Amino acid sequence: MLAGENEVNVSKVDQSKSDKTDILLELKEQRDVVIEKLNRFINFIKRANESDLLELESRLDHVSSIFNHFEQVQSRIESLEKCTTNSEYRETFENSFFKAQAGAKNKIVEFHSNIQARITASHNRTETGRFRATLPVREGVGDLGNSKMNAIKRFHKLESKLINDTVIRQQYSEFMREYEKLGHMTKVPTWATEVDGKGVFYLPHHGVVKDSATTKLRVVFDASAKIGNGISLNDTLMVGPTIQEDLFAIIIRFRQHNVAMVADIEKMYRQVEIVEEQRDLQRIMWRSDPNLPLEVYTLNTVTYGTAPASFIAIRCLHQLALENSKKYPVASQLFDPLGLVGSVIVKAKVIMEKLWQHKVDWDQIAPSPIISEFIHLQRELPILATIKIPRQITVPKANVIEIHTFSDASTIAYGACSYLRTVDNSGQCSVRLICAKSRVAPLKVVTLPRLELNAALLATNLTAKLMEAFTCRISNIFYYTDSTIVLWWLNTEPALLKTFVANRVADIQGKSKIENWQHVKSEHNAADIISRGSPPSQLVECDM
Known part of the structure; x- marks a missing residue:
């Protein structure tokens, strides 16, 4: 099993204790608990098999949050002891963790590639x-047991509900x-219904009422x-990787062209048949x-709710596009x-963080200053309803297309925003905001240069995501920060830097050209409003 659910929280250390020794002892006890969990994670990766990898993938973010707690506890210990040996201890453990985490991601990628090849x-x-x-179907799956009785029991419960609601019964039928x-479904001959166990599974079903113009x-x-x-049936099936593009990439392309088209595939999953020998x-x-x-x-077709349904349907779409790529070279997708x-979201996130700081439970009244801030x-x-944002972010027939990404940080948040600058043959120029990303600063004390470095990494990842989404040729990319310390770090070999900085610098160096990073004055930094947050009234007046 992976790390347990109970996360360690450095904020729960009893700060009222006057004896520094007592606080250190409590912190070190917490650190030991976290390290035990993370070591279980490292050992888990070494022996992970196919079924373990599915659990591992779903828990990677959780494990990362546990590691963040380790950093919090260790930082607190270091500040109390004012000792460099502790810092070296942390860097040694950080390297072990990041190496294990990278190994886990590589295993998952390999696992997904194998599934995709097998299904394709x-x-x-x-x-x-x-x-x-x-x-x-997973390897080693044997007799599935008697699922028929469960399906019959569930059907009788459903039927009793349908009898009492004639409208729903009519729609269901x-x-x-x-x-x-x-x-899409076929009646099974009476003689074949006696077969049960291996290769046979009965699915219960129920109705979902949806307020829709097309389907009630x-x-x-x-x-x-x-x-x-x-x-369950899903326990015996492999899921397959997520191959559909996220909404971010789709909406970026939606804003890229002069004309955008939207389409819907009717009964998409049911357009793909399942081989006859598996329909039971x-x-x-x-x-x-x-x-x-x-x-x-x-x-008889791919069934919504089965584990691999999404992958199979999307993979068929990809195959269809591949087979018709010469006949239809451009296909639009779509939000x-x-x-x-x-910047407004940052204000809301900060309010949530203050509630957490004050340990306000869901049924408790928040302090008056927080309530006033929320009401305002x-x-x-x-x-926000008065803000109008142009859909298209390019000039027609642009021959110069550049991405300009700004990053900035404050003590409350850090963020990045990207702009698209396009120029046509006549010299007509357009600069449009493409997107932005923000993060609230952690509660533990982090120096401003490190927050600026986090912002730079966020800017790099945001730009990389844009490059994956755009279908047009990008002429150049520029990155901006108002932190001279960050620029110095980015021009330094990671091996010469402390682990926190080194890991992030290496990531940025691997995803961007360092010569494309430039200094911008704070008053000209477009990401400033994101890092500080703003109410809607200030955002509508912003000319950035």
Whole structure:
């Protein structure tokens, strides 16, 4: 197992103790607990198998947060002892952790590559051109047990609810009738329904009512439902990597062109068939009327709710694009997590951090100053509706396209913002804000130069993400910081720097050209408003 759920929090050390020795003892006890958890993580990586890697991937962020607690505790110990040997101890352990973390990520990448190759190799087409895929069953999966009784029990509960609601019952029956009419599910012959165990699994199902113009009710098939032996269908299937692009990349491209198109694929998952020999893994129980016999059906297509459904469907889309790349060389995709009002979000994040500092529980009244600050921000939020942001960020037929990214930090937050500068043949120039990113400064005392370095790393990662999203050729990239210390660090070999700085400098050097980093005066730094936060009334007046 990975590190436990109970995180150590340096803020919980009893600061009222007058004896420094007592505080140090308590801090060191906390440090020992954290180190034990992190050592378990390091050892876990060394022996991780396929099933372990799935857990590992879901817990990497959690493990990183535990490591951050180690840094907090160790920094507090160092400040109390004023001793350099402790700092060396921390750097030694940091190197072990980062090496293990990098190893874990490499294993996960390799694992995902193997899954993708395995699923991709099984794809083929039907006579009508429809994709047919194989469910990626884990190796060593044996008898799946008796899932039929659980499915029957769940169906009877569902049926009793449908009897009492004629509207929902009608919609449910219509949904299933259409499912069968389209060939997406098929009735299983009576003689074949006796087969159970290996290669057979019955999925319970229920309805989800959605307030939508197109669909009022959707039937959901529960592939995570566990049966008597504690196994669900999803437990036996590999997930596959996330290959669909996030909304950030999609909306960046949406802002790139003169004309943008939006499209929707009807019943996307159900456009892909499952090979016939695996359809018994997707059996269900159904009847439209309690007076009719209970029938067994197989779901013949990729089923929403199964672990690999998203990967299989998206992979088929990629394959379709690949096969038609010569015929249709450009395909548009499509939405705002761009941080365009990031300075206002920083104000909200700072309020949340103050609540945490004051240890205010969810059902407690916050201190008056925090309440006043929140009310003031809340009253100004409607002002954001007056902000108009141009969708397109380029001039037509641009021959110069540059990304300019600024970074800045304050004692409360740090952030970065990117602009696109485009110029056409006639010299017409446009500079538009693309996106921004912010982080609240940690509660532990961190020097301003280190926060500025964090901002520079954030700027580098933000720009790298933009480069992945843009489909146009970028002429040049420029980075700006008002910290001369950061610029000196970036021009220094990481081996000569302390671990905290060295790790981040190495990351920045690997993702950007250092000669593209420039100094900007604080009053001209576009990221200043993000690092300090601003109410909506100030943001609307900002000409950056």
